[in-house]
Amino acid sequence: MRDLDPIDPAFGFRDGAAAGPMLRLLIWTGLQLSGGEEGSLLLYDPATEDLRFAMTIGPAETEQVLRGQRVPLGAGITGLAAATREVQIGAPVYRDIHQAERKDGPETPEALIAAPVVSGETLLGVITAVSFAPGKRFTGEMGRLYGGFAAVAALLIAQERELAAIARERAAHPSIARIAAALERVAEQRPEVLVEAERMIDALARISLPAE
Amino acid sequence: MTTADLSAWRAAAAALPLGELPAASLAPVEVAVLDSGMDATHPALAARIARSVGFETVAGRMQPVPLAAAENHDNFGHGTAVAGIIARLAPHARLIDLRVLGTGNQGPGEALVAALALAVRERWPVVNMSLAASAAFAPRLAELCERAFYQGQVVIAARRNVPVTDDGFPAEFSSVLGVDRARFADPFVYRFRDGRAVEIAAHGEAVPTLAPGGGYTSVTGTSFATPVVSAIVACLKGADPALRPDEVRTLLRALAEREPSRAA
Missing domain, CATH: 3.30.450.40 (GAF domain)
Known part of the structure; x- marks a missing residue:
């Protein structure tokens, strides 16, 4: 082959x-x-x-x-x-x-x-x-x-x-890749913080995006 | 109907050169073949095709469209091979060519439903479907197969060659004779498998048949075991046109070479 x-x-x-x-x-x-x-x-x-x-x-x-x-x-x-x-x-x-x-x-x-x-x-x-x-x-x-x-x-x-x-998608938006990599590190080293991180991201989405 | 009758048909069919019309003692039986079309110019199919219909999307709906007689309507060779098997084993069969493949549609689903609806409307006594549609079409096909069953038509359909998620629709339906592939020296020998949705295993390995353009080939797969069963059913219906699908199934079971039991 x-x-x-x-x-x-x-x-x-x-x-x-x-x-x-x-x-x-x-x-x-x-x-x-x-x-x-x-x-x-x-x-x-x-x-x-x-x-x-x-x-x-x-x-x-x-x-x-x-x-x-x-x-x-x-x-x-x-x-x-x-x-x-x-x-x-x-x-x-x-x-x-x-x-x-x-x-x-x-x-x-x-x-x-x-x-x-x-x-x-x-x-x-x-x-x-x-x-x-x-x-x-x-x-x-x-x-x-x-x-x-x-x-x-x-x-x-x-x-x-x-x-x-x-x-x-990651190549088009490199910052998303960086955020994802950071979250992966958090998940590995401080998994207990993930819940808080999720709340922060949800809050960010509420502030940044128009209400549906 | 006796076993001796079927034995006589076996001998007669085995002795027949492909495409030669016999002095038929059986009543003519229309066999609708939903497939890729037929090469009506093939000498062995000359005068055997009673009607040719294609299916096209017209005004957003799949519609039957008449096809010219005595032309080659088969781009793939699949339908011609299926028709050749029926023509050879059931010389009294009158073929109805319903072309559901090769008209630009990728999958056969919509055209298959439209063609089966036409076959049900026209009440052709035997319907051969060497195709399987995806599960999305199963409810509509099931309804049509039920209607065919109740009005006395026998629908014969192929199991998928590689059944990953299902055996294939309509082969799985109880109103349909489902056919798997096996190897037999005599095409009129088949196995009846009690308790299975796809209940018949018929000869489908290296079956000699027609190729478009006037040639001959040998074909393998469940698609080609299915017309073997359709031909046998056409023989039964030719002997007694009043046979209902459940009676045909009972006769097929009685005349089959039974599968040896696991204990044996």
């Missing part, structure tokens, strides 16, 4: 956040267990209503080619996984039904799992596993497994975005 660039901050991740390497490790583990050769994380862009490759696990050249590329929601297995919020397992297309049953005919080169990354009702993205091995098919159990990894990925991404939002 290579150590590549962190996830683009445009996706709502902090610089150097641990979530990036954790997601990479998660997808890599999923690939090892499912027998996939390449994997990826596509993140949903609500502004353009499509998916963008945020990370791939596999050959470096794949990462260079795919990263940042957009995938429409209205087509393909990844789009289907996003639209249905369901794990989808893709297989090659054959000329006739007998080839499809025997799995030995000429085929497109990939079997694919696409698992939606969903937090509550919100679509965050899709993780994929791809195999180019002839005759390789992902089973339903592999799909279910990969779906479990997608659920963990959703937690990681949602938590990272929440932390990033707090960090942005």
Whole structure:
């Protein structure tokens, strides 16, 4: 597993956040267990209503080619996984039904799992596993497994975005960060004073803000 | 309805090339498929699709919109794969294509409710839903499924592939036959799981079926176990169109390969 660039901050991740390497490790583990050769994380862009490759696990050249590329929601297995919020397992297309049953005919080169990354009702993205091995098919159990990894990925991404939002807020108002740090020190060293501090902050809010 | 009848259907269905219409001894049965649409240009679906309807938001409300006949309405391939399974296993089925995915709507919720409402209005006897809506849509779907049940329609729905918080709606409802995925050599063999909300486990691993554009593929997941059950139900309803949903469920239970007990 290579150590590549962190996830683009445009996706709502902090610089150097641990979530990036954790997601990479998660997808890599999923690939090892499912027998996939390449994997990826596509993140949903609500502004353009499509998916963008945020990370791939596999050959470096794949990462260079795919990263940042957009995938429409209205087509393909990844789009289907996003639209249905369901794990989808893709297989090659054959000329006739007998080839499809025997799995030995000429085929497109990939079997694919696409698992939606969903937090509550919100679509965050899709993780994929791809195999180019002839005759390789992902089973339903592999799909279910990969779906479990997608659920963990959703937690990681949602938590990272929440932390990033707090960090942005703190950066925009450095005095809030200083006050919070001071209160943390008080809580550690003089916890009995916290009640009084809370009263003071409430009083300050009453004085400073117009009555509702 | 006897076990011998079902055995005969099994043999007939297994021998059928995909898409070939048989000399049907069964009455035609309309099977509504709420999905991503169907490729009506696929040779195996030619003359099998009785009606195609899409769903779009018009004046703030999700409305049915007729779709042109003999065109490919499926961007994803999901609905064509589901339709292909029903067409193969129930050659007497007349497919109703209700496209609820792929029209720009991200999740299927609103379109799914509108399509099920249409299926209830039109009283199509078998309704296949290889989709699961979020819990927010459960009350409206439950009401429609109850209405379908009381007017004699059989609604068959897929369990989620990865059920984290729920098994999926409407698969969980008692008025619906919920379907999970299993592997069987014979698609007409399935398991009936007493006492569970999702009571049927049917063949849903590497199921050969149609791909849009005239090709063939094999598909895996609860989505594709569901049309296997819909096809079996279409066979039962084809033999006796008056069968009510509770009678269908009783027959399915009687004809299932029973799950071995834990004690055994």
